[in-house]
Amino acid sequence: MKQSLKSSSSLIWPLAGLGLLLLFNAVFNPSFFSISIVDGNLYGNLIDIFRNGSITMILALGMCLVIATGGVDLSVGTIMAITGAVVAIIYQSDPDTSLFVALLVALGVAGVAGALNGALVAYARIQPIIATLILMVTGRGIASFITGEKQIAVENDAFGYLGTGHLIALPFSMVLVFLLYGLMVLGVRKTPVALFIEATGDNEDAAHFSGVNSKMIKLLVYLVCGLFAGLAGLVETSNIANSDPSQLGIYRELDAIFAVVVGGTALSGGRFSLIGAIIGALLLQTLTTTLYSYGVDSALSPIPKAVLIVTVCLLRSDRFRKQFTSLYARKNVA
Amino acid sequence: MPDPLLSMRGISKAFPGVQALSEANLTLYRGEVHALMGENGAGKSTLIKTLTGVHQRDAGEVLFEGKPIKPAAPLEAEGLGISTVFQEVNLIPHLSVAENISLGRQRSRFGFMQWKEIRERAERALKRFDVEIDVTQEVCSYSVAIQQMVAIARAVDIDAKLLVLDEPTSSLDENEVEELFAVMRKLCAQGMGIVFITHFLDQVYSITDRITVLRNGQSIGEYETAKLPRIELISHMLGKPVDQLADTGSDGLSRSEAASQGEAWLEAKDLSKEGVMSSFDFEIRKGEAAGLAGLLGSGRTETAKLLFGILKSDTGETSMAGNSVGNPKSPRQAIARKIGFCSEDRKREGIIPNLSVRENIVLALQARKGFINTISRQEQNRIADKFIKRLRIKTPSRETPIRTLSGGNQQKALLARWLATDPDLIILDEPTRGIDIGARDEIEELIRELQKEGMAVLLISSELEEIERLCERVWVLRDRQFVGELSDEEISEKAIMSLIAHSDEMEGSDEAES
Numbered sequence A: 001m002k003q004s005l006k007s008s009s010s011l012i013w014p015l016a017g018l019g020l021l022l023l024f025n026a027v028f029n030p031s032f033f034s035i036s037i038v039d040g041n042l043y044g045n046l047i048d049i050f051r052n053g054s055i056t057m058i059l060a061l062g063m064c065l066v067i068a069t070g071g072v073d074l075s076v077g078t079i080m081a082i083t084g085a086v087v088a089i090i091y092q093s094d095p096d097t098s099l100f101v102a103l104l105v106a107l108g109v110a111g112v113a114g115a116l117n118g119a120l121v122a123y124a125r126i127q128p129i130i131a132t133l134i135l136m137v138t139g140r141g142i143a144s145f146i147t148g149e150k151q152i153a154v155e156n157d158a159f160g161y162l163g164t165g166h167l168i169a170l171p172f173s174m175v176l177v178f179l180l181y182g183l184m185v186l187g188v189r190k191t192p193v194a195l196f197i198e199a200t201g202d203n204e205d206a207a208h209f210s211g212v213n214s215k216m217i218k219l220l221v222y223l224v225c226g227l228f229a230g231l232a233g234l235v236e237t238s239n240i241a242n243s244d245p246s247q248l249g250i251y252r253e254l255d256a257i258f259a260v261v262v263g264g265t266a267l268s269g270g271r272f273s274l275i276g277a278i279i280g281a282l283l284l285q286t287l288t289t290t291l292y293s294y295g296v297d298s299a300l301s302p303i304p305k306a307v308l309i310v311t312v313c314l315l316r317s318d319r320f321r322k323q324f325t326s327l328y329a330r331k332n333v334a
Numbered sequence B: 001m002p003d004p005l006l007s008m009r010g011i012s013k014a015f016p017g018v019q020a021l022s023e024a025n026l027t028l029y030r031g032e033v034h035a036l037m038g039e040n041g042a043g044k045s046t047l048i049k050t051l052t053g054v055h056q057r058d059a060g061e062v063l064f065e066g067k068p069i070k071p072a073a074p075l076e077a078e079g080l081g082i083s084t085v086f087q088e089v090n091l092i093p094h095l096s097v098a099e100n101i102s103l104g105r106q107r108s109r110f111g112f113m114q115w116k117e118i119r120e121r122a123e124r125a126l127k128r129f130d131v132e133i134d135v136t137q138e139v140c141s142y143s144v145a146i147q148q149m150v151a152i153a154r155a156v157d158i159d160a161k162l163l164v165l166d167e168p169t170s171s172l173d174e175n176e177v178e179e180l181f182a183v184m185r186k187l188c189a190q191g192m193g194i195v196f197i198t199h200f201l202d203q204v205y206s207i208t209d210r211i212t213v214l215r216n217g218q219s220i221g222e223y224e225t226a227k228l229p230r231i232e233l234i235s236h237m238l239g240k241p242v243d244q245l246a247d248t249g250s251d252g253l254s255r256s257e258a259a260s261q262g263e264a265w266l267e268a269k270d271l272s273k274e275g276v277m278s279s280f281d282f283e284i285r286k287g288e289a290a291g292l293a294g295l296l297g298s299g300r301t302e303t304a305k306l307l308f309g310i311l312k313s314d315t316g317e318t319s320m321a322g323n324s325v326g327n328p329k330s331p332r333q334a335i336a337r338k339i340g341f342c343s344e345d346r347k348r349e350g351i352i353p354n355l356s357v358r359e360n361i362v363l364a365l366q367a368r369k370g371f372i373n374t375i376s377r378q379e380q381n382r383i384a385d386k387f388i389k390r391l392r393i394k395t396p397s398r399e400t401p402i403r404t405l406s407g408g409n410q411q412k413a414l415l416a417r418w419l420a421t422d423p424d425l426i427i428l429d430e431p432t433r434g435i436d437i438g439a440r441d442e443i444e445e446l447i448r449e450l451q452k453e454g455m456a457v458l459l460i461s462s463e464l465e466e467i468e469r470l471c472e473r474v475w476v477l478r479d480r481q482f483v484g485e486l487s488d489e490e491i492s493e494k495a496i497m498s499l500i501a502h503s504d505e506m507e508g509s510d511e512a513e514s
């Protein structure tokens, strides 16, 4: 009871932000909420938010675990590009490759990339920022090497379903997010893994002395993060039916980190919130979609995004709230 | 009576789920050492923290030198002349000793740090306590006791009018405590007022002039130390009439009769680690209580860490029940062998601060069970509740983050973590550090019960009296070497002391001869 109260209170600020944004739209742009049914599938801004936000949500779920251990993974955008390049080249060499094989190979590569990050952090004890920066930088080179330094169109119906298909009237990528979230809750929250991750992130020495296999835990979270980044890369490639190693997934790691932090998981590690990461991603996407629906130049959109992130983080800080209220109280007295 | 130096009136402070202080008072005069006494969780540290600006009080007033004050942060309190050593040593681990001592008060010239001056000042500050260490080393490379000395040296180094010491002596040995007391007496003679918090009654009676007792956040009374018999002090602290106190705080308990028997359960031969410990042999039987005694830095904690796999031995051989098993390579492996190690460094090597009391208690047990074999939530609750009740851990609920518990209650929760793993050997490094006298007897009793069921105990303690009382066998360490072994009737404070000192003389005479 206490627990749920507490964890929900840390979600209050991003939820409030989301509510405000939706309220703003409700007042100024009621059509924002209209949902239409075409061919039995749902369409509309709200659905778009989920569809377009799915990439960030998938990345944020993986990133959330990494950040909980006190680390960070800067390479997720690059891993997206690598998997995009891998499927592109697979379908280019044999357009009839079965979806299963294509996914298996691409995700295998993503998993190896993630494990490599994990090994550098856990066993070689390299700082997470540096360890993942290595792949972030070199990985793009690898991706363009794979595609022969050019864009490749990926036009395969089965594969196209990932990013553009519908399942039970909803975009498939949206369903995928729900599935992955459910998987994480079952595989992490409902098992001791969550305890081990939080203990490692909160006080690694104490966790180690208590018998927690912190190295294995770290390897695991980077591996999962890599796999999720791979999935995100596939969804994106499928969605735009094209693989451009120099552009695919670029700056995505920042969105993922923002979503996790806005969702109430501290960069210093420890307690994490998966649903918070989802809400954080939703908040970012809602903002983007809102700006887009008002025709704001996409080059300017990072500015409101930054304002939003700073506001939510400040509101969450106890100290800031205290100083803010005491400042206010003082003014009232004066 | 002259004007008090410090007068705290009607101080209240609430935290979520607890009223930590309700209208507590404290009055302190210049030149006195004033003890602040109370059970674990009584509100002592909280009272100090509202005085020094770590927490803001909800109600009440504080007069310092007759003027009302309300510092917003410890540094501001320092500026007013209130210097504090907090219970949880809060030095910055990766800065050098010298930097820590001068932190917030560095001298710089034209914006450049005067490193030489800073170093010399730190050396001088430590010299007062006869501590000679390399002040350019990182603080975290030293033991808790040295860290405690550094924190004290830092506090005493500035010209304060009021010095607050929250359990500064918990990991110091007798000699260091004496050094500290000597300095305290000197400072008092110069007109400084000192607030002193401790759970050691002997220290209270040897250094303090007056005592304020807190219970459940309320002031019970203010007494002159010389006129307050111990038993009455205890009765005020616990809130029980004198005749109901069986023999709390006395040495009523004696060594375990459940004599350990049979062959060694764990035997380690020729363990050593270059630059850390010279080679030693160790063995322990089921149900045995053994102790490690020695001065600070003699290698007691290092011995424990070698046995527990935190440090890896360069040489030697470990066997269990006669079978060679190899030296432990990690704590995980040691835990799998049913060994537990309760570290002396509660903050850095013990608590997982933001996790709940429940999670902290089940952590080691769950870690041993691994990823798959989940302890159900109900079972976790049952385990946590059992220990909260058995060890009387004072917490608003089992879901409270452990960091908000009082120091002594955190210590109890860590003990619970290891007892929950049902170990065959538990290594306790200063286990009663910061635990009040009532709880201490209860914990000793619990451990004795477990010993009867076959659990072996390896106790590390700076209090020789504790070792004498509890252990059937004692190894004495000096300069990272085992210098002697005592068993059963041979064990006495005196014998241990003389072993420590004797080896001193031996070496001296060796040198003289050669």
Ligand SMILES: Nc1ncnc2c1ncn2[C@@H]1O[C@H](COP(=O)(O)OP(=O)(O)OP(=O)(O)O)[C@@H](O)[C@H]1O
Pocket (backbone or CB within 6 Å): B015, B016, B018, B019, B020, B038, B039, B040, B041, B042, B043, B044, B045, B046, B047, B087, B394, B395, B396, B403, B404, B405, B406, B407, B408, B409, B434, B436
């Ligand atoms: N930051 C905090 N948040 C919530 N509760 C707190 C906090 N600090 C202290 N408390 C609570 O206030 C009460 C008093 O704690 P305090 O640390 O003052 O005890 P203490 O007398 O110093 O005990 P000890 O001898 O164990 O050090 C405890 O019940 C504790 O749980």
Ligand SMILES: [Mg+2]
Pocket (backbone or CB within 6 Å): B044, B045, B046, B087, B166, B406, B407, B408
């Ligand atoms: Mg305290």
